[in-house]
Amino acid sequence: MVRFENVGLRYGMGGEILKDISFEIEPHSFQFLTGPSGAGKTTLLRLILLSLKPTRGLISLFNKDASQLSKDAITDLRRRVGVVFQDFRLLDHLTTYENVALPLRVQGRDESSYRAEVVELLRWVGLGEHMHALPPVLSGGEKQRAAIARALIVRPELLLADEPTGNVDPTLARRLLRLFAELHKSGTAVVIATHDLALMDQFETARRLVLGDCRLHIYE
Amino acid sequence: MSERGLIFARSEEQRSLARFVDETDVGLRRDVPLVPAASIAGRALVTVVAIMTFLAGLTAGTAMLIANAADGWRGAVAREMTIQVRPVTGRDLDADVAAALGAARAIPGIADVYAYSKAQSEALLTPWLGTGLDLSELPVPRLIVVKLDPKATLDVEALRKAVTDKVPNATIDDHRLWLQRLSIMAGTVVVIAFVIFALVMAAMVLAVGFATRGAMAGNREIIEVLHLVGAADGYISRQFQRHFFRLGLRGGLIGGGAAILVFLLSGSISALMRSTAGGDQLQAMFGSFALSAKGYGVIALIACGVAVTTGLVSRLIVFRRLRELM
Secondary structure, three states: OEEEEEEEEEOOOOOEEEEEEEEEEOOOOEEEEEOOOOOOHHHHHHHHOOOOOOOEEEEEEOOEEHHHOOHHHHHHHHOOEEEEOOOOOOOOOOOHHHHHHHHHHOOOOOHHHHHHHHHHHHHHOOOHHHOOOOHHHOOHHHHHHHHHHHHHOOOOOEEEEEOOOOOOOHHHHHHHHHHHHHHHHOOOEEEEEOOOHHHHHOOOOOEEEEEEOOEEEEEO | OOHHHHHHOOOHHHHHHHHHHHHHOOOOOOOOOOOOOOOHHHHHHHHHHHHHHHHHHHHHHHHHHHHHHHHHHHHHHHOEEEEEEOOOOOOOHHHHHHHHHHHHHOOOOEEEEEEOOHHHHHHHHHHHHOOOOOHHHOOOOEEEEEEEOOOOOOOHHHHHHHHHHHOOOEEEEOOHHHHHHHHHHHHHHHHHHHHHHHHHHHHHHHHHHHHHHHHHHHOHHHHHHHHHOOOOHHHHHHHHHHHHHHHHHHHHHHHHHHHHHHHHHHHHHHHHHHHOHHHHHHHHHHOOOOOOHHHHHHHHHHHHHHHHHHHHHHHHHHHHHHHHOO
């Protein structure tokens, strides 16, 4: 599904911030991406999402060599990936409903075709009462849940989540993790970037990709 | 139902929820612009576009007014010719005038021929020489006005030959020099108007370009999020195009409306001033000073064109900038 071969990344003339990264993400797999703050977890997720170009090495997404893909082809692949950003990236002028529906809207789908689905998901993540609210009036946890709902609404084949439980209470964190587990069982490959050890301990069988010293260490 | 089922199954429960949502319409907004509509930059752009459209409308309207007036002058001048009979010692001027009239009347293509009397000819000199002078001592030429038949073609050379054969001291002025000068003037006005129009449009395109780049910088977050949730470049650029088309349309309508208002007012004011001396001069130069329906149509077209240009320019710039992003 995702394959990195000797990938390196540097910004400008600086030193490499990621060196010789090689790994694969199999379909239906579940893994945590961890490491200290600033180790490059978010950067690695952006490389997987093809929103950054590596300075060297090979990245393939859904068995397609990223360097050979056109912009339209990259867009098509991104539609198969759900992303939860660390800083939520909700659009402040759109309501919670509109934010969650955004990935479907940009595909040109008619609003009536997905309205029930979006409303249902919003209710499930506990935002049924905040459908009309704009993000600035939501709490951190509510924004987090809206961001997760936006990633899930496209029923992604691959879910990338950057610190998805960073702003929610332990009960909701467990609930969200259960949701990710269910997604994984339904066939979605899941990558959760976190440095929350307690969260990872709830999923002891999950593979751990650990970033440190600009390199990636894999613990099966 | 499991958590997975809640999200992915299209269950009876979900179908009934869909019906409920559809029937009750929970007040969800539809088609909210993805690029925020209200911004200070947006208002500034509307103002700039309005001013540019106003100037473009004024330029086009004025050019049309002058071109129409020039056409009027040209038509009036082209429908007339003048035969000038100079007094020559030893010749009877009145007889020469009568002979020239007779010769001119015999040429086909002439609707009417009449001569200015001696008194009328002298009256023509009054504005230059003043009144109270005895002009009988001066060799004042006599003028014959030849009105051309608009439905027939006149052989000017035949007329010249017929008249000068009988009256060697007669000359024919077919106003060609005037016509040439009028054509040059009208052409120059149109070219100047076109240049001003092109400059105004170029300035507007640049202003829209700056505004689009500013809007892109201000909405970088939105563009990035749209990209990452799977929006194609065409979709994103369409959002900006729609946004800027609306701004352009608003500016175009304000500017075009103001230009139309100016011409309506100028038409009304010139009609009110018709009885004054200045009004008479204006009337003689520019007719009623009122724009035709075609002129108003052109200004409306400019306003719409400005809106379309604004949208297209922003789309082009957004598309180019998106190509630079991965």
